[in-house]
Amino acid sequence: MKSPRNVLRWLFDGRRGPADKLIPRWIFLRALALIYFSAFYSLLFQIKGLIGPRGILPAGQYLAAVGRSLDGDLKYWYAPSVFWFSSSDRMLMTATWVGLIAAVIAFLNVWPRLSFFVCWVCFLAFVASSSEFSSYQSDGMLLEAGFLALFFVPRGLMPGWGAQWLPPRASLWLLQWEWFRIYFESGMVKLLSGDEQWRHLTAMDEYYQNGPLPTWIGWYAEHLPHWFQAATALGTLVMELGIVLMLFFPRRVRLICFLIVTPWEIGVIVTANYTFLNYLVLALGFLLLDDRTLRRLVPVRWRPEEPVQEVDEDEREEEILSLLATDGSATAKDAVVSAALEMEEEFAEGSKSRGWRGRLAGHRRALGLAVSAVMLTWIAYDTTAEMIGLPLRGSVLPMAPVEWLEPFRIANQYGLFAVMTRGRYDIEFQGSNDGVNWTPYLFRNKPQLLNEAPRIYAPYQPRFDWNLWFASLGDWHGSQIVPLTEERLLENDGDVLALFKGNPFPQSPPRLVRAVLWQYWFTSMDEKQRTGNWWRRKLLGLYAPELTRGADGRFAVVEWSEELGPHD
Secondary structure, rough: OOOOHHHHHHHEEEOOOOOHHHHHHHHHHHHHHHHHHHHHHHHHHHHHHHOOOOOOOOOOHHHHHHHHOOOOOOOOOOOOOOOOOOOHHHHHHHHHHEEEHHHHHHHOOOOOOHHHHHHHHHHHHHHOOOOHOOOOHHHHHHHHHHHHHHHHOOOOOOOOOOOOOOHHHHHHHHHHHHHHHHHHHHHHHHHHHHHHHHHOOOOOHHHHOOOEEHHHHHHHHOOHHHHHHHHHHHHHHHHHOOHHHEEEEOOOHHHHHHHHHHHHHHHHHHHEEOOHHHHHHHHHHHHHHHHHHHHOOOOOHOOOOOOOOOOOOHHHHHHHHHHHHHHHOOOHHHHHHHHHHHHHHHHHHHHHHHHHHHHHHHHHHHHHHHHHHHHHHHHHHHHHHHHHHHOOOOOOOOOHHHHHHHHHOOOOOOOOOOOOOOOOOOOOEEEEOOOOOOOOOOEEEOOOOOOOOOOOOOOOOOHHHHHHHHHHHHOOOOOOHHHHHHHHHHHHHHHOOOOOOOOOOOOOOEEEEEEEEEEEEOOOOHHHHHHHEEEEEEEEEEEEEEEEEOOOOOEEEEEEOOOOOOOO
């Protein structure tokens, strides 16, 4: 029976980790670095318009509101962001550039533990101070995976495969657990929601059209026959609630699971732009594999060597005691005594040679092991409690530990597409100088022009376009970003205008700005052949108040209609 200390080492110590996960770890960490890069790269062109001092939802104002609602230093815990020191444009861009550079360094496998930590801190700073612009499940997925990766990465400046620091079992398992929960909890919420589209297997009939940011491949997938859409809906439920359970089976079964789920994820990536979400799930899936499966794909000269594991003195002692208890022969006893004397001599010589530096290193390793054990156990508890709470509509376990970690988004509850949207609605901003002729502000990524093919640009994340899709599903009272954007357009604010494809009023801002709502549909095959249009649309009416700006600089409402209310 193993001692508690050996159990801790077996679970949390990289020197005792599995020796057959070096290649999957290397692949996952390179993919994670690329995902971080995509997240920071997209923010380079958006962060000032989103949360800059002249942005739509300034980070400084949000953090000030948090500070007023919380006493003392609690504000730093519930909004963990370096932007407390400054939320100026320069600080926002500096944090983004630092995160971007750290992602490149992490990809090159240079001091990965530090570089991934910098990535995580910089991305957390944005998420914790961005209000509506960081309320996506994908952000939580990246923060959770990024935090767990800090315990998963090899040590050292240029560790290569990291054969001297194996993947700790607890961090490996929690990364696999995150992969599993993303699927399984999404399947759970589909059943628990009672959505008739999942019950009747019609959820995929208009899925490719009604999602946030469709692709041109999704246009063609939308026109496949109903039997294909029904089979896809059924396959989604089977995969999320059944196939992913193969994670808990032996190696060959996990390989089959990987071969089923990976092509499915690739299909999702090419038919819809869900930013880096599916790329992260795809990368986590490689942790189902091992070196035996992937070694043949690595050139012989680059394959990792077998790691040399240190001998655990406690295990040797237990082997000695076990041998004494089971074999009383003189030969066995002599062998045991000899081994014991050898172990004692090695320990004494090691202590003398290491001196105070060796003792200090030992204390540092013990502290690191304790931190790993506490944090990873905490995350395991929180994520398990939240999963149990899904079907029970509230967990039977204490939820205080869950609430304490919630601001950091490292122990999340997931659930994608619980209820399918029943129509595609899109908000369009328009400007005018006479109130009769209106000119639209063109978006960079969101569907708008009828003859413009939907593009594939994920993992790039246009957060402004994405948020407007969510806003279009309700009324403007539930999403203040629409009237706030109108105000910035009346000022010709350069940072906010950078979120659009261009500025139709380059000389001076328009006198009037409004937001209207359209309903969009994919065109039929015949209509596309005749007109070349990918979309058709119908104007539903005014979405948010039509605004103007007076000579005193104040904004005023010109027109507002209550006829257009919330819709499905």
